[in-house]
Amino acid sequence: MRPILKLAPGTYINNIDNSQIIIDSVYNTYQDAKPALIFNLGQFCSYCEDAYHQPRDLHVEHVQPKTLYPDLETKWDNFLLSCATCNGTDNKGSKDVDFNEIHLPHLNNTFKSLVYKAGGVVEVNPNLTGLSLSNATNLLNLIRLDKTPKNSCPGDTRWRKRSDDWNIAEIYKKKYNSGTIDIDTIVDLVKNRGGWSIWFTVFKGCDEVRKALIDEFPGTAKDCFDPNNGYEPIDRNPGQPDPV
Numbered sequence: 333m334r335p336i337l338k339l340a341p342g343t344y345i346n347n348i349d350n351s352q353i354i355i356d357s358v359y360n361t362y363q364d365a366k367p368a369l370i371f372n373l374g375q376f377c378s379y380c381e382d383a384y385h386q387p388r389d390l391h392v393e394h395v396q397p398k399t400l401y402p403d404l405e406t407k408w409d410n411f412l413l414s415c416a417t418c419n420g421t422d423n424k425g426s427k428d429v430d431f432n433e434i435h436l437p438h439l440n441n442t443f444k445s446l447v448y449k450a451g452g453v454v455e456v457n458p459n460l461t462g463l464s465l466s467n468a469t470n471l472l473n474l475i476r477l478d479k480t481p482k483n484s485c486p487g488d489t490r491w492r493k494r495s496d497d498w499n500i501a502e503i504y505k506k507k508y509n510s511g512t513i514d515i516d517t518i519v520d521l522v523k524n525r526g527g528w529s530i531w532f533t534v535f536k537g538c539d540e541v542r543k544a545l546i547d548e549f550p551g552t553a554k555d556c557f558d559p560n561n562g563y564e565p566i567d568r569n570p571g572q573p574d575p576v
């Protein structure tokens with residue numbers, strides 16, 4: 333899951349109509365924060381990473397559910413962007429979220445929390461231990477990115493999109509390595525399809541493509557990747573009990 337960096341309240345940004353707006357710490361309604369979230373994070377679901385071309389298809393996601401924390405309903409710090417599927421998994425809207433017990437894309441290096449594989453597979457990183465392992469597992473369970481037809485979730489097709497993304501990314505990696513396409517083509521394709529983490533995984537070894545995927549996607553937390561080691565993920569919060 334792409335680690336993201338939320339802009340601080342008080343930051344001036346360009347609105348959809350190119351007027352200047354400021355990021356507020358509190359909004360009149362949570363829906364009012366959507367243009368700022370899209371500017372900050374791009375038109376992608378913060379969880380499944382699918383691309384959405386119409387703002388109406390993305391929800392302002394409450395990290396801590398507004399049903400349990402009504403005082404956080406309109407606060408910027410509590411927002412991400414989510415598609416309808418990720419926002420509607422199981423009883424997520426009423427599940428308590430304790431930041432000490434879960435990894436989240438705006439607080440942790442969630443590219444290190446999960447691993448992506450061919451066939452639409454998403455798993456907890458097997459190299460994690462202790463609290464990191466537990467918190468990454470809680471992230472996967474909250475969003476249920478591991479749902480497939482095999483575990484009785486025929487209506488949840490996020491796995492199929494990931495599988496397609498993986499196959500297309502492999503095809504385009506071959507094209508890139510043979511010199512028939514350039515980096516801009518890959519960036520444009522990922523912006524249109526989404527699936528950032530899959531492309532970043534498949535393009536391991538192509539440092540210049542990984543760099544572009546970090547630089548060209550709004551809100552990517554650049555400090556989560558080591559430019560001296562192939563842009564592999566590194567701890568986001570060193571010295572903290574749960575450093576991932």
Ligand SMILES: [Zn+2]
Pocket residue numbers: 377378379380381382414415416417418419
């Ligand atoms: Zn989603």
